[in-house]
Amino acid sequence: MSKEKILSRIQANKPAARALPDIPAFEFATSDLHAAFTSLAEANASRCLSLTSTDEMANFISVQFPEAKQIASTYSSYKGNVDLQAVTDPSELKQVDVAVIPGQVGVAENAAIWVTEEDCVHRALPVICQHLILVLSKKQLVGNLHEAYQKIQIDQSGYGVFIAGPSKTADIEQSLVIGAQGARSLTIVFID
Template sequence: MSSRDSILAAVARNQPERIPLPEIPAFFTEEADVLEKFTTVAVSIGSRVFRVQSLEEVKQVLLEEHSGARRIVSAFPEFAAVAETTIAPGIDPHTLADLDLAVLPAQLGVAENGALWVTDAQLPLRVLPFICQHLALVVPQKNIVPLMQQAYEVIGAQEYGFGTFVAGPSKTADIEQSLVLGAHGARTLSVFLLE
């Protein structure tokens, strides 16, 4: 037996006794409570949250909020009149350096921390949420879960090549201890809770 196998066998023999995971109480039971908590937390970390009835309403809000946007990319075909809606998978990400606004779907949101889950199934190109100046994510209201545990239950049963949680606009306070928005990604995040 090699020393590696000997060490691994010793570790395996000395494992602590298994105990069941604790039950996590449901902090929010009503959908309205979950949406209110999500909104409160998301706003507190710098996001702007809008409750909307349709993608047309999303488009109206974004065109008003970002009237000066020169280049807009969207994963929604409904935005074809105002945005690029087809991005070739092999495109050089450097060609998106001038991207003002990206409008993308999110699979789910988490009320506990205001985070939104996005995978390569929702993204025409992985770099989009990070390279744009302004990011808008659209998530169905029914897909907001109370806690990260519920989010992990949902995403743990799926297959995807890439996934990320996005929570608020990009920010850092490393530079001379002053808050800088957009240092590592989008300067603003607009979240649309779609009925």
């Protein structure tokens, strides 16, 4: 049995016990979390905007993505035109032009947003759509990643992800190209 073999070799070879350190509370130096988040998001080629109502969101989408045919939304106060519950094979979602998904926590130090399976209905949605819109409240912002991990429970959902921008690559001569395999753009909408 491989398992027994591996474990007994580890027992025979492992070093003397070393204590697991406690992780101190590292504070995030900047108090304006929204400003810090926005500047990092823009550095990651995301776009940030603050809206006051969901009407403004509909307006933004029609202006920004005039050609969008399929809009899938899991954000409760904005209705798209794709019935996600009716989708059985996630590869059908490749037709989705714009997906609107609520985020749970935004991290100011790196502009990443925690999104879970429950927020997406289909795990593939935020990555397979052409353009992604994540909705957050400024109250959901934290300073650094330690605070974020305190706030979320990573195994509460079968799948959860920090998304920090549009899909990108620099695999060809280290030239940055936005829109590799995942969404081509990320817009973060703050609604408060």
